[in-house]
Amino acid sequence: PDDEALLQLTRSAGREDAGIVNTLLADFPEAYPDSTLIADAMFRRARICIELLRDGETGVGILKQIAQDYPAFARSEAFKRYRERLKPA
Numbered sequence: 001p002d003d004e005a006l007l008q009l010t011r012s013a014g015r016e017d018a019g020i021v022n023t024l025l026a027d028f029p030e031a032y033p034d035s036t037l038i039a040d041a042m043f044r045r046a047r048i049c050i051e052l053l054r055d056g057e058t059g060v061g062i063l064k065q066i067a068q069d070y071p072a073f074a075r076s077e078a079f080k081r082y083r084e085r086l087k088p089a
Contacts (some may be wrong), residue, residue, distance in 0.1 A: 003032040007041055018052035027049075039073035042066050048083070060086070 048084035050059035067074040
């Protein structure tokens with residue numbers, strides 16, 4: 001599938017498929033190097049790592065990479081809200 005279709009398919013996957021979705025999204029930048037959805041795919045993967053796979057280290061690392069490589073995406077409200085939620089109280 002094309003980049004948009006793949007990303008949409010991952011959104012309809014169930015919790016039990018989190019590991020598969022993680023693997024698919026890990027390869028997204030290589031599979032679709034010219035895609036405008038790379039930051040979106042990375043953000044989805046980060047959330048899956050943190051929320052479903054309980055792999056905060058990987059998830060936070062991906063968020064840091066997004067902030068560095070995709071600063072415009074990192075300024076989006078969704079990204080900023082998510083990062084704020086992760087801060088310890």
